[in-house]
Amino acid sequence: MSKVYINGVSSVSPQSEEIFENQSSKSYYQHILPALDQDYKSMIKPMMLRRMSKAVKMGLFCSKKALLEAEIEKPDAILVGTGQGCMQDTEKFMNNMLESKEGLLSPTSFIQSTHNTVGGQIALDLKCKGHNMTFTQNSVSFESALIDAMLQFQNDDINNILVGGVDETSYEFTGFQKLDGQIKTEPVNNLELLDSKTSGTIISESAAFFTLGTEKTTKSYAELKDIEIFNSIALENLEEEIEDFLNKNNTSVLDIDAVLLGKNGDVRFDHYYKELQEGIFSDKCQVGFKHLVGENNAVTSYAFWLASKILKEKKIPEIFKLNALHCKEPGKILIYNQYLGKNHGLILLHSL
Template identity: 45%
Template sequence: MSAVYINSASCISVQDTLNENILQNLKPENSIQILKAVEPNYKAFIPPTMIRRMSKTVKMSSVASHYALQEAGITRPDAIIVGTGMGCSQDSEKFLKNVIDNQEEFLTPTFFIQSTHNTVAGQIALGLQCHAYNFTYVNTSSSLEFSFLDAQLQINDGEAENVLVGSTDEQTDRTMELYRLHNIIKKETDLPSDYLNSETKGVIWGEGASFFVVGKEKTDHSYARLKNIHINNRLEVDEVEDFIHEFLTKNNLSAENIDAVILGFSGDTDSDVYYTKTMNIFPNSALLYYKHLSGEFNTASGFSTFMACQILKKQQIPEIMFINAVKKEEIKNILLYNHLAGDDHSLVLLERV
């Protein structure tokens, strides 16, 4: 497939990522079990009568998509593609609670209707009066990557020129409670978390929404060229090197050509070994990490993609993201590697425009 361009990037996260000076204002957090997103003033974007009926993920996505489209100078995209791991969890929990409280009788359908995973893409389309291709991917930690692949196909096949691509996930009290019980979230006794040298299981959980406009043509606003994506559901630790080398070879690159590698270290001792193994492949590249800034969640790679876009455009890497001491005069190629708990491994290659 031909490369496409990321012409705008917007993100709502546990950082103040709507701020223009985000690279200078990043604040790591390693001592709280669950990180909440910094939410904007929704009333400036959504009518008050609609806000109370929207779940957090719909509200975050509506604002993030608004900024992405505004930056790209597009009123109505040719397609809307959204990736999410958990969907509208808040409304799902409300519906299930209704089922239990009412003993499965006299149920109102509202929460069920709003709980489906494609609610986000649908609400954005309704707000824009966009009747074009509308699709939602639910593939845990590779949901955004599958969305990008679909956007690439739509553009390469001549079905679209500008595609709104996004990822979003929210937290809910009951789900977080279950995650604690299953030790997915770190125990309080294991905090603060050492993201790079952890000896304990579990992660600090976050949330957020990231949206991008992917286009056929390069524009004055372009952040990066989306060159290629590769996804593998299952991977053994000793297969990581071949997984990455094959991807680089397919793109006519070697490890020496990669200026920066963004790794998804989460502080979980069992699954971070994949990233530790990857570091050995890139001795001369700037090695970066980001989940101490975003927390772990299904579509955390949206935050890393947003940061990679900022780095490529501004040619600056925040000190807080460095793992090693390698610094490049020019950052041309960035490789993003992510997985969730050792499953759904994804590689994304971005190039400076």
């Protein structure tokens, strides 16, 4: 199989994309962080826009930008990872159904409630008739889409794939996450999230999409080497699983320059990261992102955006760093993430 390059990137999150250049972060004192508003009209027809939920809007907007950057009009496949899918429309239909006690209902929100609405709408907009897949496996939804991307690239007819992760919040459903301990109860500032000594985290909405291609271009960001997901890993086996994964890719812990860790300030599960920070990656540059963009099921797509930027610009902005080590020229990056101690994902990227 030929190599796979990241040729276009775009993200929408509670932080501006410029954060990478200007390091100016937005600070929030709230538990649920909305994605920043975008100039959606610049990419999507206003008439269409009115009907779209946030997930569809964010997904389509990022898709178009990622394709534009890579100068690809129509990809050969569209792959989406979304752990919670189109929750806003699901909630709307659920509310109407329950309140009316199964009365007369408008189908609009039901139609848009299916998890593959984002992927379907992107296909519709781009008139893209290729392979179209949606993965909904909690915090490894985006990683699953990346795995599928690698499978599709084995087909000679597939040269460019649009892949991304997106998750939105909705009033009731996201609110429920306060009740079962996923969201912190005490007030917290996102910039201090990772020092928190309590359970739970802050939840956000975000999207990040990428144009992957088999051809290296002048705009290429990095090379995607491999992805692996695990339903569960015992803490004592974590380092070994990571070493196995690196070995499979003819690399080792020694070669890794920086690790992007999904630390989210949940004292119950951050020890998975701590184990690595104090263990095999103690002398590596450690990078975090959830203190800036919060937690959600597709947030590793943001980490993938960040890793792509780091490898292209060959620098790690201070605002993302978890330790004081300096990484002169980041060449190999590992992204590791889990949520609530389950659905662990590993992504390996190389600089060009």
